[in-house]
Amino acid sequence: MHVFVTGASGWIGSAVVDDLLAAGHEVTGLARSDASAKALEAKGVRVRRGDLDDPGSIRAGAEAAQAVIHLANKHDFTNPANSSAAERTAVQTIGDALAGSGRPFLLASGIAGLAADRPSTEADASPFHGPDSPRGGSENLALEFVDRGVHTVSLRFAPTVHGIGDHGFIAVIAAIAREKGVSGYPGDGSNRWAAVHRSDAARLVTLALEKAPAGSRLHVTAEEGVTTREIAEALGRALNLPVASIPQDKVQDHFGWMCRYISMNGAATSTVTQELLGWTPTGPTLVADIDAGGYSKA
Numbered sequence: 256m257h258v259f260v261t262g263a264s265g266w267i268g269s270a271v272v273d274d275l276l277a278a279g280h281e282v283t284g285l286a287r288s289d290a291s292a293k294a295l296e297a298k299g300v301r302v303r304r305g306d307l308d309d310p311g312s313i314r315a316g317a318e319a320a321q322a323v324i325h326l327a328n329k330h331d332f333t334n335p336a337n338s339s340a341a342e343r344t345a346v347q348t349i350g351d352a353l354a355g356s357g358r359p360f361l362l363a364s365g366i367a368g369l370a371a372d373r374p375s376t377e378a379d380a381s382p383f384h385g386p387d388s389p390r391g392g393s394e395n396l397a398l399e400f401v402d403r404g405v406h407t408v409s410l411r412f413a414p415t416v417h418g419i420g421d422h423g424f425i426a427v428i429a430a431i432a433r434e435k436g437v438s439g440y441p442g443d444g445s446n447r448w449a450a451v452h453r454s455d456a457a458r459l460v461t462l463a464l465e466k467a468p469a470g471s472r473l474h475v476t477a478e479e480g481v482t483t484r485e486i487a488e489a490l491g492r493a494l495n496l497p498v499a500s501i502p503q504d505k506v507q508d509h510f511g512w513m514c515r516y517i518s519m520n521g522a523a524t525s526t527v528t529q530e531l532l533g534w535t536p537t538g539p540t541l542v543a544d545i546d547a548g549g550y551s552k553a
């Protein structure tokens with residue numbers, strides 16, 4: 256299949272591209288810079304120059320392909336409204352471009368906010384609707400396109416898609432620990448995050464492209480939940496720093512914009528996804544990756 260991938264140069268996207276190519280698919284990647292274009296070309300990927308701020312480039316890429324995997328995100332965590340607006344525009348643009356075609360449209364989503372006090376499941380609908388909600392309500396917007404003849408599949412990634420070279424949330428938490436001289440966790444550290452190794456996530460995306468029914472909400476999670484205390488303890492070992500609880504009234508000050516993420520319930524099961532796709536994660540656990548030095552360097 257000829258697949259247009261936005262975010263093809265990113266942490267997850269670059270592994271997804273490798274897996275798609277290995278499975279025999281043809282890939283065109285969106286690139287917003289010379290460096291990203293060069294990295295994609297070196298893999299034998301066709302490049303479409305463009306930007307999330309240029310919906311015309313996204314539309315043209317979607318129209319020219321047999322499927323779209325949308326992974327690009329601005330990740331402007333200090334101004335989430337900026338990322339959400341771009342995300343919503345991209346999803347609307349891709350949906351409009353694919354309407355009536357029956358072609359697959361896979362998009363990145365997340366676990367946050369699906370369930371308050373238990374691991375979320377694939378049956379949990381996202382409560383986020385509209386432009387002012389997290390990620391601009393993009394999952395629900397994309398799923399609305401199923402009724403307009405688009406084969407939408409939501410990829411709900413674990414809060415940490417980990418591995419060597421990760422610059423996501425765990426790398427940010429490690430940087431905060433280095434800066435503060437202590438590897439902290441919020442309160443009693445009992446809140447949990449689901450986790451998945453990057454290689455397992457990439458494999459799942461290819462399987463989802465090939466097998467997931469329209470309207471699927473898939474959980475790209477291997478470990479159901481690792482406590483924030485276990486994460487802090489592993490980072491403490493890796494960075495040779497003391498480990499401490501950060502009292503609830505100091506969590507915002509200590510973690511800054513990461514506060515809302517490190518405090519959330521991010522636990523999730525993937526039983527339905529594993530059975531649906533015949534997907535069995537085999538990569539290292541999050542703590543094994545931290546212990547192996549994946550987050551030891553600044």
Ligand SMILES: NC(=O)c1ccc[n+]([C@@H]2O[C@H](COP(=O)([O-])OP(=O)(O)OC[C@H]3O[C@@H](n4cnc5c(N)ncnc54)[C@H](OP(=O)(O)O)[C@@H]3O)[C@@H](O)[C@H]2O)c1
Binds near residue numbers: 305
């Ligand atoms: N990593 C995780 O643990 C995790 C967890 C949950 C959900 N997710 C979601 O999964 C998706 C992929 O995440 P990731 O970790 O791979 O992110 P990433 O490493 O930060 O990569 C982001 C990608 O988006 C591209 N991009 C950023 N701004 C752009 C713009 N204005 N126009 C066009 N492209 C732009 C980047 O291009 P350049 O290479 O040129 O910068 C890069 O290819 C995102 O939607 C993310 O929110 C990730």
